[in-house]
Amino acid sequence: MTGSAPPAAKERQPRRMRRPAGQTREDILNTAEELFRTRGYANAAIVDIAHALGMSPANVFKHFHSKASLVDAIAARHMETKYKGLASLDDNHPACERLLALARHLMASHRRDLEENPYIFEMILLTAKDDLRCGHRYRDIVRAALETIIVDGCRKGEFAPQDSARAAEAAFYALACVLHPIMIANEKPDILATRCEEVVRLINAALQTALDK
Amino acid sequence: MTGSAPPAAKERQPRRMRRPAGQTREDILNTAEELFRTRGYANAAIVDIAHALGMSPANVFKHFHSKASLVDAIAARHMETKYKGLASLDDNHPACERLLALARHLMASHRRDLEENPYIFEMILLTAKDDLRCGHRYRDIVRAALETIIVDGCRKGEFAPQDSARAAEAAFYALACVLHPIMIANEKPDILATRCEEVVRLINAALQTALDK
Numbered sequence: 523m524t525g526s527a528p529p530a531a532k533e534r535q536p537r538r539m540r541r542p543a544g545q546t547r548e549d550i551l552n553t554a555e556e557l558f559r560t561r562g563y564a565n566a567a568i569v570d571i572a573h574a575l576g577m578s579p580a581n582v583f584k585h586f587h588s589k590a591s592l593v594d595a596i597a598a599r600h601m602e603t604k605y606k607g608l609a610s611l612d613d614n615h616p617a618c619e620r621l622l623a624l625a626r627h628l629m630a631s632h633r634r635d636l637e638e639n640p641y642i643f644e645m646i647l648l649t650a651k652d653d654l655r656c657g658h659r660y661r662d663i664v665r666a667a668l669e670t671i672i673v674d675g676c677r678k679g680e681f682a683p684q685d686s687a688r689a690a691e692a693a694f695y696a697l698a699c700v701l702h703p704i705m706i707a708n709e710k711p712d713i714l715a716t717r718c719e720e721v722v723r724l725i726n727a728a729l730q731t732a733l734d735k
Numbered sequence: 736m737t738g739s740a741p742p743a744a745k746e747r748q749p750r751r752m753r754r755p756a757g758q759t760r761e762d763i764l765n766t767a768e769e770l771f772r773t774r775g776y777a778n779a780a781i782v783d784i785a786h787a788l789g790m791s792p793a794n795v796f797k798h799f800h801s802k803a804s805l806v807d808a809i810a811a812r813h814m815e816t817k818y819k820g821l822a823s824l825d826d827n828h829p830a831c832e833r834l835l836a837l838a839r840h841l842m843a844s845h846r847r848d849l850e851e852n853p854y855i856f857e858m859i860l861l862t863a864k865d866d867l868r869c870g871h872r873y874r875d876i877v878r879a880a881l882e883t884i885i886v887d888g889c890r891k892g893e894f895a896p897q898d899s900a901r902a903a904e905a906a907f908y909a910l911a912c913v914l915h916p917i918m919i920a921n922e923k924p925d926i927l928a929t930r931c932e933e934v935v936r937l938i939n940a941a942l943q944t945a946l947d948k
Contacts, residue, residue, distance in 0.1 A: 647860050651921060692933040696909035704917045708864060720905040727941035 547585050549575060551599060554592045563645040568592075590652045593645055597656035601663060604631065608667035617675025618726040621693070624667055625722050629700050629714060636707050646703050664701070665694045672729065681729040689733050693725045760798050762788060764812060767805045776858040781805075803865045806858055810869035814876060817844065821880035830888025831939040834906070837880055838935050842913050842927060849920050859916050877914070878907045885942065894942040902946050906938045 541549075553574050557566035568589060572579040586592045605628075612623050636643055669690035675681035699705050700718040709717075754762075766787050770779035781802060785792040799805045818841075825836050849856055882903035888894035912918050913931040922930075 643864075647863060650860060650917060651856075653921060688933070689937075692937040695912040695930055695934050696937055698912040698915075698918060699908040702911075702918065704863060705911060705915065708866060717908055720901070721908050723946060724902075724905040724909055724938065724941045727944045727946050728937045729940075731940045731943045733936060733940050 543585075546581075547595075550577075550582055550585055551592070551596055555596055558596075558641045558645065559639055563589075563593075563641045563648060590649050590654060593649050594654045594656045597654070598659055601656065601659060605660075605663045605667075608663065613674070617671050617678065617680045618722075618729075620671045620674075621668070621726060622719065622722045624671065625697055625700060625718050626715075628664065628697075629706065629718055632701060632703055633706060633711070633714075636703055643703060643707050650704075661694060664697075665690050668693050675729065682732040684729070684732045689729060692728075692733070696721055696725055756798075759794075760808075763790075763795055763798055764805070764809055768809055771809075771854045771858065772852055776802075776806075776854045776861060803862050803867060806862050807867045807869045810867070811872055814869065814872060818873075818876045818880075821876065826887070830884050830891065830893045831935075831942075833884045833887075834881070834939060835932065835935045837884065838910055838913060838931050839928075841877065841910075842919065842931055845914060845916055846919060846924070846927075849916060856916060856920050863917075874907060877910075878903050881906050888942065895945040897942070897945045902942060905941075905946065909934055909938055 550571060554566070554571050557571055557574060561570075568582050568586070569579045571592075572582045575582075586595065608624060608627070612620055615623070665687075669686050672681060672684075672686040672689050672693070676683050676686060700714060700721060706714055763784060767779070767784050770784055770787060774783075781795050781799070782792045784805075785795045788795075799808065821837060821840070825833055828836070878900075882899050885894060885897075885899040885902050885906070889896050889899060913927060913934060919927055
């Protein structure tokens, strides 16, 4: 047995070699997410995350200065995988239908997240005072998807010609009532479905006229 | 001196007479509001409110079964005095200007409340899971004000003829992004001012066309 040891040892990486910082970061995020899910956001401290990973809290702090920055990174990671290709949803359909499909898709996705992971609601409440980058990233992604659909709608003559970026921004905020987790967490699905339709109808009607003065 | 005592005693109400329940309720609300303001919402319990009033906690519970029901009553009282005559704001102006004035007025009022009484934000976060009647009351008041303006606008030919109640409901939700305390608490005033204008512009544009199918 000892005879075969040297080549195997050669192939193995040295034990003490540092893991790449990116991998450590991912490990921290995975563990933080798992602890938030199982214990609740308020009950999982950075020191618990470090403990679960067999790391020093200082090492976790080196990567994330606060729990809010952990939330930010978790949400960002979640978004990059989840909200890819939003604007291409049904892109052979009329623009007004695509706007409704987009709003419904996002609303359903947020509702599912809140139901499957109740800690998300607690996390959002407890970081409500923080200006997290993930909020801006979310807005950028959704606004871009709205803009793509509006540009298409204007090009095809469904919507009046207008500043599509500006219209997309207004539409994004008008949709907050059916997209923001705080606005949807405690609302009945059928009420939300109607609300979503009505607000999209409002947006679609607005896009029939030129929004720019 | 003793000679004049009997008539005075006759005029005075008997000491042990019960205060009307409505007055006790008001006293509880005043004290609760004061304690929430000075100690913060989370740090003032029903037992503290009872103590400050020299009442038994059971007596307070008889009027309010939970802290959430206190919040509900405080908010309701606040609204009745504050949001009277909303729709009559500038009622000689064009409907589209009145919609903007109404949205600005409400947004400014909510911002002032949050700034002057930071406990309100904490209170809203901590009751976010409760379906409070004050939320419905607020919606009814604002929706009615929006509807009055929309009806006027339709009558004067500024807006396309339509189901004003339905349009008011959609407009109310579209405005959540500049009216809901959670959506405005941490946003810069100039950003909110622009957002408010843009969303009202969207609503006004929508009202140029008939929203009903």
